[in-house]
Amino acid sequence: MRLTRITYNNFRNYRKMTFEPNAGITLLYGSNGSGKTNILEGIHYCALTKGFTSIADSDCIFDSSDYYALQSTCLGENGSDIEVRISFSREKGKTLFVNNNEIKKFSNHVGTIPCITFSPPEISIVSGSPSERRKFIDNIICQSDKKYLKDLLTYRRVLLQRNALLAQISEKKSSINMLPYWSENLSVLAASIVFKRLEFLDKFIDNFRDLFKKLSINEEPGIVYRSVLGRYDNIRNIDELAALYYRKYDDNLRYELLRSQTSCGPHRDDLEFYINDKEIKKYASQGQLRTFLIGLKLAVYDYLFDTTHEKPICLLDDIFSELDTQRTENILSILQTLGQSIITSTVRRDSDIISSVSVHDLIND
Structure with a gap:
């Protein structure tokens, strides 16, 4: 283009x-x-x-x-x-x-x-809140996968509806009988989104490492996907992941009713970035943070070219x-x-x- x-x-x-x-x-x-x-x-x-x-x-x-x-x-x-x-x-x-x-x-x-961008305020992707890193990964995948974009938009709507229902239940204004319906819908959407994120990272990480070496020869980068569900090493398909989310919602029901908030899902996950096995938010210099972000952005180029042609x-x-x-x-x-x-x-x-x-x-x- x-x-x-x-x-x-x-x-x-x-x-x-x-x-x-x-x-x-x-x-x-x-x-x-x-x-x-x-x-x-x-x-x-x-x-x-x-x-x-x-x-x-x-x-x-x-x-x-x-x-x-x-x-x-x-x-x-x-x-x-x-x-x-x-x-x-x-x-x-x-x-x-x-x-x-x-x-x-x-x-x-x-x-x-x-389109890929780099701007100084985007340093928050590597040093700021988890929401910045979620936005980063979502923006990439949305440009190459229409289903992901649709699932993400639907997930946000269902999440708002489920949270509203939790508030109504805690205030005795609604029955708990409708909650399983929204929990099941949210579980399926959450699983689809997270599974796609994991697929993306699996394709992205090797190319990112190769490119980063051209920017910083003596440093080895790493990316880890973090969730309240833990690691996903043993998850084989989307259905297993959806079932795991549904069980988690059920286990956390009392906590969620107290907070009127859904306790887990792609809206709470995070990416952890590392250089030489040290988390960069804690140990990296400003130059390292900037170089890491530039490496991420340039690696996105290859991913989008491969997926969109x-x-x-x-x-x-x-x-x-x-x-x-x-x-x-x-x-x-x-x-x-x-x-x-x-x-x-x-x-x-x-x-x-x-x-x-x-x-x-x-x-x-």
């Missing part, structure tokens, strides 16, 4: 602007606050219908305007164009058109344009800060072997493999 052109209208700090990146590595350079990240944000909107910084749609509207509009054209591996138009107005909300067809359900677009677009915001010269060169050598990468930096870099573009030269209005 390659982005050939994107236009911005009333988006963030751009009244009107057009960007046509290089097929290889394009470096957008400019001072802090010049709008480099906003350019990547717009591309991410066209790929995944939302920004990677979790900003609200209404906050993306330029100045006193009442709408923003983005239009992009991508070239797929099969040679066909994918045109995306996404807009938001304070009156009508968000709309999405792909090749002139309106997409009512935004989740149907996810995976059409595979499309080369993801890489959006890398301020990737080189806090990295030494050698690690920077290692990253560039890896990016050179991938598809399209768009990088931001406060300084210009000139080389045979980088096309440098000043953000100030892009502003049309």
Whole structure:
């Protein structure tokens, strides 16, 4: 997949602007606050219908305007164009058109344009709360597996309904007789989600280790999936895992009624990251944390390419800060072997493999 052109209208700090990146590595350079990240944000909107910084749609509207509009054209591996138009107005909300067809359900677009990102705030994936790591793994699998995305959305709805029922039961406002129905539904969905996560990690880890060695020769990374159910080494299929969840819900019934919360499931699981058998949250330096995250993101590229047969677009915001010269060169050598990468930096870099573009030269209005 390659982005050939994107236009911005009333988006963030751009009244009107057009960007046509290089097929290889394009470096957008400019001072802090010049709008480099906003350019990547717009591309991410066209790929995944939302920004990677979790900003609200209404906050993306330029100045006193009442709408923003983005239009992009991508070239797929099969040679066909994918045109995306996404807009938001304070009156009508968000709309999405792909090749002139309106997409009512935004989740149907996810995976059409595979995309990976790196931004400094994402360091929370390796050093922050479990929810950040769950979001990381979910975002990857959702881009390559429509069933996983559907199961994840359904799981969240059923979880809310089961928690509401637990609260009603504890307040004597509802009978406990309906609880087994919701527990069974949740068990099946939980098993499907976790089983897919485990399959993903099984495919992902070896490639991640190989790639990480190119970034940090003397360090061995590791990833462990953690759950209140313990390890899953003896689980042979989804049905066994669903039965295990159902028993756990039954065992924890008194606790769940007291808290009005479901005590286990994919919404409570975590990934633990290691370097040389030491958990990085506790022992790693800032440079190691950043290198680990970059390695994760670059390994995602290979996974998405293998599963979608499309080369993801890489959006890398301020990737080189806090990295030494050698690690920077290692990253560039890896990016050179991938598809399209768009990088931001406060300084210009000139080389045979980088096309440098000043953000100030892009502003049309």
